[in-house]
Amino acid sequence: MKLQSKNFLFGGAETKEVVDKGVVRQILGYDDSIMMVKVWFDRGAVGYRHAHEHSQVTYVESGVFEFTVGDESKRLETGDSVYIAPNISHGATCQEAGVLLDVFSPAREDFLAAEQKT
Amino acid sequence: MKLQSKNFLFGGAETKEVVDKGVVRQILGYDDSIMMVKVWFDRGAVGYRHAHEHSQVTYVESGVFEFTVGDESKRLETGDSVYIAPNISHGATCQEAGVLLDVFSPAREDFLAAEQKT
Numbered sequence: 001m002k003l004q005s006k007n008f009l010f011g012g013a014e015t016k017e018v019v020d021k022g023v024v025r026q027i028l029g030y031d032d033s034i035m036m037v038k039v040w041f042d043r044g045a046v047g048y049r050h051a052h053e054h055s056q057v058t059y060v061e062s063g064v065f066e067f068t069v070g071d072e073s074k075r076l077e078t079g080d081s082v083y084i085a086p087n088i089s090h091g092a093t094c095q096e097a098g099v100l101l102d103v104f105s106p107a108r109e110d111f112l113a114a115e116q117k118t
Numbered sequence: 119m120k121l122q123s124k125n126f127l128f129g130g131a132e133t134k135e136v137v138d139k140g141v142v143r144q145i146l147g148y149d150d151s152i153m154m155v156k157v158w159f160d161r162g163a164v165g166y167r168h169a170h171e172h173s174q175v176t177y178v179e180s181g182v183f184e185f186t187v188g189d190e191s192k193r194l195e196t197g198d199s200v201y202i203a204p205n206i207s208h209g210a211t212c213q214e215a216g217v218l219l220d221v222f223s224p225a226r227e228d229f230l231a232a233e234q235k236t
Contacts, residue, residue, distance in 0.1 A: 001203070004201075004203065005201045006201065007187045007188075007190065007200060007201055007202070008185070008187070008190070008192045008194070008198070008200055009198065009199045009200065009201070010194075010197075010198050011196070011197025011198050011199070012197070028175060028177065028199040028201075029175035029176075029199050029200060029201025030175070030201065031173050031201065031203065033151070033173050033223040033224075034152065034173045034174075034175055034221060034222070034223035035175075036175040036177060036199060036221060038177075038197075055149050055151050055152045056152075057146060057147035057148070057152055057153075057154040057221070058147075059146065059154060059156075059219060061179060067126070069125045069126070070125075072125065072126070074126045076126070076128075078129070079128075079129025079130070079156075080126070080127065080128050080129050081127045081129070081146040081147050081154060082125060082126055082127070082147060083122070083123045083124065083125055083127070083146075083147025083148065083149065084125070085119070085122065085149065101177055101219060103152060103154060103175065103221045104152070105151040105152035105223045105224075106151075106223075
């Protein structure tokens, strides 16, 4: 493995990074093939539409989000989730403040590079 | 892709499966390279020590768990997480009822096969 996180990650101790207006990110466990990322959204904050080659699954831990995948949009609440195939355009708008868990395969090396810069 | 879930998965609508005493599993989004699984544990329920070739990251959504990875054990609570490298023996005991989010790379095809049988 080129990339590998610690085995145990404590939420209160791991780095948090402001990545956009009202959006805070914490990188959790990862290796070359997988990465989990926790993202806090203020109400009204936006995950702008974008696409990437990584497969993604996102779980709504709390809050309410309008999620768009390709040309379809749905309202997602706590316990709902979304699968995003590689290179499919997607985005989300936070309607009630909350937390998403994003997982990617392979790892988002761009996130690690950004964290090292801060 | 050989495997691919729906894009949108609503927690109240997806199948739940009793997989062990006090352990209930719900398969969330997946494709060949990634799979997210939600697991409810009653207090005292055990995820027995085992190993698999998949990389795994597990997030504690709620509850308290004693987690062992290799020869190291830690108490994990809400917001904590654990990374488990391929083929490393791991297990967990639930100390206060709660929910884990397990993610794997590649997908756990064995879980899909088990779900189709029920």
